[in-house]
Amino acid sequence: MAPPDRSIQKENYSLYSMHTILDLIANNKEWIFSGIGLFILAPIFKIIATVFLGRTKRSSGFKGAWDILLSDQLFGHMRLQQFGPIVWGNAYTQNLGKDGEVDRRRYKYRGFSYSDQAVLRFHEVGQNSRIVGATVLRLMRNDNQISGGNIFWHHDKAEIREEKYMLKRNH
Incomplete structure (x- = not known):
């Protein structure tokens, strides 16, 4: 049987x-x-x-206003929005150009989040897609900091460059 x-x-x-x-x-x-x-x-x-x-943790995720810190110096501001896994936003940066003038730029970001990480592509607004790149963000445990990195083509130096930075939540 x-x-x-x-x-x-x-x-x-x-x-x-x-x-x-x-x-x-x-x-x-x-x-x-x-x-x-x-x-x-x-x-x-x-x-x-x-x-x-599994949504017991209350977290605002990537959504919010952030200060961009490059080598512990304020480099600009970023505002991110998030709807489910979709993340998008704008960044505004300013630094001194070669001629001593303040160089202001605006970038648009779009991508997806995966748990505490996000992968975004970006382009500079008003540059006809001349300046484009990719970004990886990692939300730190306290939800008030993000470790980030960009990879992009640097036109002046004619090479692919990477740039690491921190984002701190702007309350």
């Missing part, structure tokens, strides 16, 4: 559970979808989603 097939039992159990849940919803749909039912069930669904999705 062959041993019982456990996979069939597991499948039947999960189907039985799903049928039970669907029957419960179907038999109580008027109450569940009424204002009172939704008012009572909303916090329960939120707790279930929090547990199953």
Whole structure:
């Protein structure tokens, strides 16, 4: 005699559970979808989603206003937005140019976050895509600092350059 097939039992159990849940919803749909039912069930669904999705940590992620620090000197400001894994934003930088004039630039960023890291591409606004590059950001544990790095083609030096910097949350 062959041993019982456990996979069939597991499948039947999960189907039985799903049928039970669907029957419960179907038999109580008027109450569940009424204002009172939704008012009572909303916090329960939120707790279930929090547990199953692992979203117990309250974090603003990459979203917010940031100061850009290059060698511990303020180099500019960045504002990032985040919707789920999508991250986008603008950076405004200024430094002294070769002629002693203040050189101001604006960059647009778009990319994706993966847990506490983000990969973005950027381009300088108003330069017809002449200045482009890629950025990697890592959100530090306290959510108030980001370690970042850019890689881009440096037109004056005719080489690929990398630049590391820190972002500090601007409260």
